[in-house]
Amino acid sequence: MTSLHRECLERVDGKPTLLYDNHKRRRHGPRIAVSESTAQAIEARQKELDQLPAVPACEQWLFPSPGQRNRPRRSHLTTAQFCNRIFRDWVDELIPDLVDDRLDDNGEPLAYDRTQVVPYGFRHAYAQRHADAGTRPDVLRELMDHRSLDVTMGYYKVSLTRKQEAVKTVARLAVDRHGAPRGFEDALAYEVESVGVPYGGCTEPSNVTAGGGHCRIRFQCAGCDFYRPDPSYLPALEQQIADLRADKESALAMDAADWVVRNLDDQIRAYSKSADEMRRKLEDMPPEERAAVESASRELRKARSAAAFFPLQALHTRSPE
Ligand code: SF4
Incomplete structure (x- = not known):
């Protein structure tokens, strides 16, 4: 159980820091860095409280007790008050239709047990x-x-x-810059021999050793024999192709030198080759296998982001x- 004092926000070197009480561990005032948006929400809450009439027994808390019938208000909101009322109402309002990934006898998704959704x-x-x-x-x-x-x-x-x-699922589906299959033998090879760079895997040994931050040709992956994208990079590749097309339009509008436009065209073609080949392979897969690859790709993107x-x-x- 945790509580927050009204003055729970401090800025350390300009960065917002939250001070809280961890009642379970009986520790008061540990600090944790929070995002600027969280800090702004706390500041807004503090201003809101400034507008309300003071209740001496709970004025030191950011979330004062709502009180109960025939009982004066004192101290802060408890875990039970938050979980049973505020959080539950918020979930109901935010997600009116909450379904399970299991199906009933008629093939309809089962309703998800809302009591399992807890802070x-x-x-x-x-x-x-x-x-x-x-x-x-x-x-x-x-x-x-x-x-x-x-x-x-x-x-x-x-x-x-x-x-x-x-990794096991996508490693075998890597391609090279020509779109030719260059799958990794197994998950270990994928992890050891390649490193993630913005639009795919890179197998250039010195860059792999440097964790992906040391490309000697400035991440010109579309023209590099060490480039090994796999389906988990498809959205990044598609975005890159769209960005390059926009750059080309700008270059044409600015009457840039021919070689600038040619360079952009070459990159669009090269990235498209890899992306088209991976998409074609995905389309040829049975639906279950494709779903597994897409799910694994999402998992890897989540880890990268x-x-x-x-x-x-x-x-x-x-x-x-
Ligand atoms: S350009 Fe080549 S060496 Fe550089 S990051 Fe891309 S794949 Fe690796």
Whole structure:
């Protein structure tokens, strides 16, 4: 259980930091870095409270107790009050039709058990996204305020298993810059011999060693023999082709030199070759296999975007025990 004081937001070096009380661990005032949008929501809430009549017994809290009939209001909102009323109403309003992925006897989706939707899920999702993004276990332990590292490590096992399954599915479907099949022998080869770059995998050894940040030809992947896109990169490839087409229009409108337009044309052609070949292969697959590849591709994209979402440095500072 957690509570927030009204003055729970501080800016450290300009960055918003949240101070909270972890009642379960009996720790008051641990700090956690939060996004600017979260900070703005807290500031808006503080202003809202400034407009309301003060209730001395609960004025120090960001979320004061709503009170009960025949009982004066005191202290802060409790977990039960939040979970049973506010959160449930919010979920009902936000997701009126909540269905399971299982079907009933008539082939219709079963209604999802709404009691399974609980705020604790946000905590799990937060931890899982960090684990997927490669946040160091000791940093994640701090962020989650876990007593035992074993609990934190559970998130890495889930993350690893899911990712390995996804890699196994897409590794064999990689192509080269001509669209020719260049699948990896197995998931291990995919992980060890390639690294993700913006529009596909890269197998250039020095760039693989550098984690993808050291391309000697400035990420001109469409013309590089080390380029190995797989279906998980299709949306990124499609976006790149659309961007290159827009650039070409701008180049023509600006009367740019022929070689500029030619270069853009060459890149559009090369990226399209890889993308068309992967799309063709997907279309030839039986629906179940295609669905599995698409699901694995989504999983890998999620892992990559999580890695981009979370900065790798530790964001968390703790108050003394
Ligand atoms: S251009 Fe070649 S070496 Fe550079 S990132 Fe792309 S595939 Fe790797």
